Amino acid sequence: xxxxxxxxxxxxxxxxxxxxxxxxxxxxxxxxxxxxxxxxxxxxxxxxxxxxxxxxxxxxxxxxxxxxxxxxxxxxxxxxxxxxxxxxxxxxxxxxxxxxxxxxxxxxxxxxxxxxxxxxxxxxxxxxxxxxxxxxxxxxxxxxxxxxxxxxxxxxxxxxxxxxxxxxxxxxxxxxxxxxxxxxxxxxxxxxxxxxxxxxxxxxxxxxxxxxxxxxxxxxxxxxxxxxxxxxxxxxxxxxxxxxxxxxxxxxxxxxxxxxxxxxxxxxxxxxxxxxxxxxxxxxxxxxxxxxxxxxxxxxxxxxxxxxxxxxxxxxxxxxxxxxxxxxxxxxxxxxxxxxxxxxxxxxxxxxxxxxxxxxxxxxxxxxxxxxxxxxxxxxxxxxxxxxxxxxxxxxxxxxxxxxxxxxxxxxxxxxxxxxxxxxxxxxxxxxxxxxxxxxxxxxxxxxxxxxxxxxxxxxxxxxxxxxxxxxxxxxxxx
Numbered sequence: 001x002x003x004x005x006x007x008x009x010x011x012x013x014x015x016x017x018x019x020x021x022x023x024x025x026x027x028x029x030x031x032x033x034x035x036x037x038x039x040x041x042x043x044x045x046x047x048x049x050x051x052x053x054x055x056x057x058x059x060x061x062x063x064x065x066x067x068x069x070x071x072x073x074x075x076x077x078x079x080x081x082x083x084x085x086x087x088x089x090x091x092x093x094x095x096x097x098x099x100x101x102x103x104x105x106x107x108x109x110x111x112x113x114x115x116x117x118x119x120x121x122x123x124x125x126x127x128x129x130x131x132x133x134x135x136x137x138x139x140x141x142x143x144x145x146x147x148x149x150x151x152x153x154x155x156x157x158x159x160x161x162x163x164x165x166x167x168x169x170x171x172x173x174x175x176x177x178x179x180x181x182x183x184x185x186x187x188x189x190x191x192x193x194x195x196x197x198x199x200x201x202x203x204x205x206x207x208x209x210x211x212x213x214x215x216x217x218x219x220x221x222x223x224x225x226x227x228x229x230x231x232x233x234x235x236x237x238x239x240x241x242x243x244x245x246x247x248x249x250x251x252x253x254x255x256x257x258x259x260x261x262x263x264x265x266x267x268x269x270x271x272x273x274x275x276x277x278x279x280x281x282x283x284x285x286x287x288x289x290x291x292x293x294x295x296x297x298x299x300x301x302x303x304x305x306x307x308x309x310x311x312x313x314x315x316x317x318x319x320x321x322x323x324x325x326x327x328x329x330x331x332x333x334x335x336x337x338x339x340x341x342x343x344x345x346x347x348x349x350x351x352x353x354x355x356x357x358x359x360x361x362x363x364x365x366x367x368x369x370x371x372x373x374x375x376x377x378x379x380x381x382x383x384x385x386x387x388x389x390x391x392x393x394x395x396x397x398x399x400x401x402x403x404x405x406x407x408x409x410x411x412x413x414x415x416x417x418x419x420x421x422x423x424x425x426x427x428x429x430x431x432x433x434x435x436x437x438x439x440x441x442x443x444x445x446x447x448x449x450x451x452x453x454x455x456x457x458x459x460x461x462x463x464x465x466x467x468x469x470x471x472x473x474x475x476x477x478x479x
Contacts, residue, residue: 033352068140121317147177190289377431
């Protein structure tokens with residue numbers, strides 16, 4: 001057990017476990033009741049395409065790094081055609097979260113926190129709103145954070161033990177994090193300044209750094225060579241960097257959910273200037289550094305806050321939970337907090353019972369689509385719809401819908417469909433046509449959800465009625 005048996009009769013012991021269970025409860029309710037997001041459908045679809053022998057970027061649209069899809073192939077291979085794939089995908093997300101919690105705990109222990117303080121810090125990851133919003137989802141962000149935290153833990157072990165192997169493993173894990181999702185470069189930028197400081201202090205041996213860095217450069221060369229051999233290197237650069245740099249969307253994060261991160265910045269500043277704990281100072285620096293980057297870049301989606309939550313959990317463990325458990329009235333405080341979290345979880349569960357987009361609805365919709373279509377059938381969807389063309393060669397399967405690459409010339413991308421839905425339906429005769437209600441449209445260099453830009457504008461309704469059966473949310477071809 002994580003918590004020592006000889007303390008099992010302590011009031012603090014039981015209050016810690018009760019608080020931890022309530023933190024986890026809210027997360028699990030969100031994970032297994034909330035509807036499936038467009039990003040989740042996108043990544044399952046990408047794995048299906050790879051299993052079908054397609055090469056990312058060259059053969060189908062994607063704008064993320066690919067390691068997540070390749071590692072999760074067995075999951076989609078065994079359960080991709082099961083209507084319960086939604087539930088299984090959330091189970092994968094839970095396992096990734098458990099890995100994140102484990103390394104938060106290990107870093108806290110390495111920083112000198114007690115078992116109680118480290119345990120509460122780690123489990124508090126589940127209580128962050130951003131985690132209960134995006135951390136429940138089947139997305140590469142979780143694997144990116146898991147690899148990064150594992151690498152950070154090995155990096156701190158190297159600083160303590162001066163064993164070359166830890167630095168090598170650390171760098172390889174950082175590289176795996178980058179192969180999973182490119183947004184980890186914000187953390188790498190902060191890590192670079194930490195490395196500079198440690199070099200000046202002679203805390204990192206030159207040979208160890210060169211050998212570890214050289215190994216990662218070899219891995220980089222292999223990755224670039226593989227993309228070039230597959231004929232995907234050029235389009236990889238266009239989609240993963242040029243396109244992503246030009247995407248501008250309206251933030252979805254509510255300001256009220258940022259206050260806790262502001263409090264974390266205050267705590268991080270206090271650690272940076274007042275604490276002598278080197279590990280905590282490095283964590284605080286990373287937190288503050290990527291905070292500045294986020295303010296400048298401002299892509300405020302909840303998934304962008306997940307790395308903050310991981311670092312903030314460590315900071316709160318040092319500043320809040322560790323001092324709290326030493327107070328006489330700590331059990332009372334933790335029980336009050338546990339009651340508050342339990343009430344939140346219960347309310348969330350009650351609301352989910354009447355949610356039209358709850359997870360069980362996705363099960364029924366996917367079961368219908370699996371019954372009406374074959375794996376090789378073509379499907380025309382908008383990337384945002386609930387039908388989620390998971391296993392099909394989906395016409396115009398863009399996150400942003402067909403033809404809405406806005407500031408980039410469509411001719412940059414080979415084999416891309418033009419945004420003429422009527423022409424696509426008549427020429428390609430897709431088996432299913434999703435009855436979407438809107439699509440993302442370009443406004444200057446911004447992408448917006450524009451309900452005045454209808455999905456069905458210019459569609460030949462007579463043709464649809466003649467060749468398709470209307471099932472409400474989707475048209476299925478008759479002939």
